[in-house]
Amino acid sequence: MSDTPSPIDRIARLEIRLTEQEAVIEDLNAAITEQWRVIDRLSRHLARLQEQVEDSAFRSASGAPEPPPPHY
Numbered sequence: 001m002s003d004t005p006s007p008i009d010r011i012a013r014l015e016i017r018l019t020e021q022e023a024v025i026e027d028l029n030a031a032i033t034e035q036w037r038v039i040d041r042l043s044r045h046l047a048r049l050q051e052q053v054e055d056s057a058f059r060s061a062s063g064a065p066e067p068p069p070p071h072y
Helices: 007-061
Strands: none
Touching: none
């Protein structure tokens, strides 16, 4: 007897590997999609913060008086 697997065993193993690889690909795709959502949200948040900093710098550079702190 030889130690080589039968063609049916080989096909079964290939089908199992294919199924496992498809599941891994789907999981990776879901992870990448979620990461892009997070990156997009953080990019928009960063843009808003940059605008606020620029507005604040413009106000202080234009010589306009700063409003008093809220505890006054």
